[in-house]
Amino acid sequence: MTSKNSVPFEKTFLIPLRNGLTRPKAVRGNGIKMINMGELFAHSRIKNVQTDRVPFTNNEQSFLLEKGDLLFARQSLVLAGAGKCSIFVDDNEAVTYEGHIIRARLNKEIADPFFYYYFFNSSIGRQTVEGIVEQVAAAGIRGSDLAKLKIPLPPLPEQRAIAGILGALDDKIELNRRMNATLESMARSVFRQWFVENEKVGSWKEVPLPEIIEVNPSRSLKKGKIAPYLDMANMPTQGHRGIEWIDRPFGSGTKFINGDTLLARITPCLENGKTAFVDFLKDGQVSWGSTEYIVFRPKPPLPPEYGYYLARSEELRSHAIQNMTGTSGRQRTPAICFNNYMVAVPPADLANKFGEFAKSVIAKIRANDEESRTLASLRDGLLPRLMREDVRVSEL
Numbered sequence: 001m002t003s004k005n006s007v008p009f010e011k012t013f014l015i016p017l018r019n020g021l022t023r024p025k026a027v028r029g030n031g032i033k034m035i036n037m038g039e040l041f042a043h044s045r046i047k048n049v050q051t052d053r054v055p056f057t058n059n060e061q062s063f064l065l066e067k068g069d070l071l072f073a074r075q076s077l078v079l080a081g082a083g084k085c086s087i088f089v090d091d092n093e094a095v096t097y098e099g100h101i102i103r104a105r106l107n108k109e110i111a112d113p114f115f116y117y118y119f120f121n122s123s124i125g126r127q128t129v130e131g132i133v134e135q136v137a138a139a140g141i142r143g144s145d146l147a148k149l150k151i152p153l154p155p156l157p158e159q160r161a162i163a164g165i166l167g168a169l170d171d172k173i174e175l176n177r178r179m180n181a182t183l184e185s186m187a188r189s190v191f192r193q194w195f196v197e198n199e200k201v202g203s204w205k206e207v208p209l210p211e212i213i214e215v216n217p218s219r220s221l222k223k224g225k226i227a228p229y230l231d232m233a234n235m236p237t238q239g240h241r242g243i244e245w246i247d248r249p250f251g252s253g254t255k256f257i258n259g260d261t262l263l264a265r266i267t268p269c270l271e272n273g274k275t276a277f278v279d280f281l282k283d284g285q286v287s288w289g290s291t292e293y294i295v296f297r298p299k300p301p302l303p304p305e306y307g308y309y310l311a312r313s314e315e316l317r318s319h320a321i322q323n324m325t326g327t328s329g330r331q332r333t334p335a336i337c338f339n340n341y342m343v344a345v346p347p348a349d350l351a352n353k354f355g356e357f358a359k360s361v362i363a364k365i366r367a368n369d370e371e372s373r374t375l376a377s378l379r380d381g382l383l384p385r386l387m388r389e390d391v392r393v394s395e396l
Contacts, residue, residue: 010147012111017143020097023054031055035097047089063096068113070104075140082139083129085120114163122383169379176368187361191309204344214297219255221286230289240277254293259304261296263311265333277308301348303355
């Protein structure tokens with residue numbers, strides 16, 4: 001799979017590249033599903049995703065998506081996003097796509113769409129695409145340049161074999177994601193049943209939140225010390241685990257340790273659900289992140305996990321959102337607003353029982369997530385090695 005096997009990308013096309021349809025917000029709401037830039041960036045493998053609905057006519061049938069269509073982002077605010085490639089896997093109904101997306105439909109007699117999906121998402125593929133990115137107000141690519149890109153064209157059986165290997169890794173990653181979503185939903189349901197809807201809650205003593213949970217507890221970290229850093233962009237909107245964290249010297253920010261819960265306090269991050277339970281640190285290690293976090297740490301006998309599921313509850317989030325202050329677009333929730341948020345104090349035995357349950361759930365989610373990170377690293381590193389022929393398909 002060397003450069004001598006390279007051909008212009010357009011040699012693999014069944015039909016020419018095509019940009020999608022333009023549908024202003026005013027006409028959206030009814031009709032068929034439309035893949036927008038948001039879905040393209042959120043889902044690398046697009047299958048039965050929630051989208052806007054738009055009006056669609058019989059004269060626009062050529063804008064419908066088919067299984068295996070590659071979708072490229074024409075524009076992005078950052079270089080890494082321009083030319084981002086996703087693949088349309090399937091849907092239960094007809095789907096179209098918007099005008100900021102370029103569709104490539106390949107000739108499956110010579111080109112496996114999944115092989116090229118993995119190629120364009122590999123380090124080699126990204127380097128190839130970045131060679132045609134134009135940076136003006138935003139980064140972007142043109143379809144005419146994309147069609148001329150030189151790409152590898154190994155024999156079709158080899159393409160399918162490579163795509164099958166990498167696809168198996170992705171399938172396991174997706175299975176882990178679904179398992180974690182189920183575990184998260186189950187734990188949140190148990191929290192609600194035990195501590196919100198339980199018929200005995202009315203007889204429990206009610207106290208202001210700071211009496212049972214430390215808000216922004218003091219943590220020590222010397223300026224300039226290298227420590228794990230979790231920024232707002234990598235805060236999860238679903239589930240408890242940060243998306244990515246990096247080591248960097250401490251400057252100015254919120255400090256936290258394992259067992260702390262982080263709640264985004266600024267709009268729109270709070271409304272979007274950015275919340276995390278810290279479980280990625282070594283024992284005794286202090287981490288840091290955005291100044292826009294509020295930190296919760298339950299006091300004994302409440303388990304640390306209680307703080308996370310409380311922060312995910314509808315009641316607490318509504319209270320936080322209703323108490324935001326500041327100008328439009330830069331509103332924040334002050335930590336002091338929790339001084340008048342009343343919480344029913346559960347019995348110690350029930351709190352301990354929940355702690356044992358929640359700890360096991362979070363541990364399983366963490367194990368699944370760490371396995372998925374390992375598999376993703378293996379997947380991302382495998383294709384370049386195959387293309388350099390450091391590893392042969394037959395060896396795998």
